[in-house]
Amino acid sequence: MDRKIGFIGFGNMARALADGMLLSGAAGPEQLYVCAKHEDKLRLNAAKRGITHVCATARQTAEESDMVIVAVKPYLVEEVLTPIREALRDKVVISVAAGISFDRYEQILLPGTHHLTIMPNTPAAVGAGIILCEEKHSLTDREFHDFRQLFSKLGMIQILPPSQFQIAGDLAGCGPAFTAMYLEALADGAVLYGLPRETAYRLASQMVLGTASLQLATGDHPGAMKDAVCSPGGLTIAGVAALESGGFRAAVIDALRAVQKKR
Numbered sequence: 001m002d003r004k005i006g007f008i009g010f011g012n013m014a015r016a017l018a019d020g021m022l023l024s025g026a027a028g029p030e031q032l033y034v035c036a037k038h039e040d041k042l043r044l045n046a047a048k049r050g051i052t053h054v055c056a057t058a059r060q061t062a063e064e065s066d067m068v069i070v071a072v073k074p075y076l077v078e079e080v081l082t083p084i085r086e087a088l089r090d091k092v093v094i095s096v097a098a099g100i101s102f103d104r105y106e107q108i109l110l111p112g113t114h115h116l117t118i119m120p121n122t123p124a125a126v127g128a129g130i131i132l133c134e135e136k137h138s139l140t141d142r143e144f145h146d147f148r149q150l151f152s153k154l155g156m157i158q159i160l161p162p163s164q165f166q167i168a169g170d171l172a173g174c175g176p177a178f179t180a181m182y183l184e185a186l187a188d189g190a191v192l193y194g195l196p197r198e199t200a201y202r203l204a205s206q207m208v209l210g211t212a213s214l215q216l217a218t219g220d221h222p223g224a225m226k227d228a229v230c231s232p233g234g235l236t237i238a239g240v241a242a243l244e245s246g247g248f249r250a251a252v253i254d255a256l257r258a259v260q261k262k263r
């Protein structure tokens, strides 16, 4: 597993992926090649991770790497990749740019370039991410196998048809912000009644992690999991009723609706 992995763009998402690779041992810092717009910031972010292959340009990153991860903002993809299409022709190109589909890449890259569009989320930094993969791609079986082997260290891999890719990306990509708001609010409630702030955050996070792990392990319906904690006339059902009065579930559904409307 001595493949060279290049990052074109080394912002939040690219750093989360690099951190996940380094933390899990899926790649060592000597395998990573990075470039970005501002060299000083790039050098700092690379040094923090022990990465020494700091490239001057996207072209150099592509030329040095076997797998190239495109992690610039979506509006820059065409502008950054078009001049280096030749250099990408014999590479495995993995894009994380939101909304740039396989079909769009077929227009941007040279015919025959091997590419795959994915939508990761930031928990990939600790190996607990979601890596959504567009069903349609042009990697060989071997390349896709290698991709899976590498990215499965960063989280759950889910292959999706184009019709589901966007909404799944919104759930996985915006969800961390919504969940972080829930963690903060839950902790606020506990702080109101005297729990120290740090303890409240730690317990809230572990509770969400545990509940999610239980659901994934058992496949139980979330409603049944809620019922299992609510005894008749008990404490939890009082809290559940208060959440319903506050429009909790409607607010969460509306959050995803707002994301769709914003497009």
Ligand SMILES: NC(=O)c1ccc[n+]([C@@H]2O[C@H](COP(=O)([O-])OP(=O)(O)OC[C@H]3O[C@@H](n4cnc5c(N)ncnc54)[C@H](OP(=O)(O)O)[C@@H]3O)[C@@H](O)[C@H]2O)c1
Residues within 6 Å of the ligand: 008, 009, 010, 011, 012, 013, 014, 035, 036, 037, 038, 039, 041, 042, 058, 071, 072, 073, 074, 076, 080, 096, 097, 098, 099, 119, 120, 121, 122, 173
């Ligand atoms: N953040 C997320 O949760 C998330 C989730 C899924 C997908 N994505 C996708 O990931 C991509 C990056 O998002 P982000 O949040 O990581 O954005 P970001 O933090 O702004 O990072 C963008 C990176 O692109 C670099 N860049 C800009 N112009 C460049 C150029 N001409 N050549 C090479 N690098 C250049 C920037 O360099 P400087 O820092 O020096 O300006 C920066 O390192 C987007 O396409 C987004 O849709 C993000």
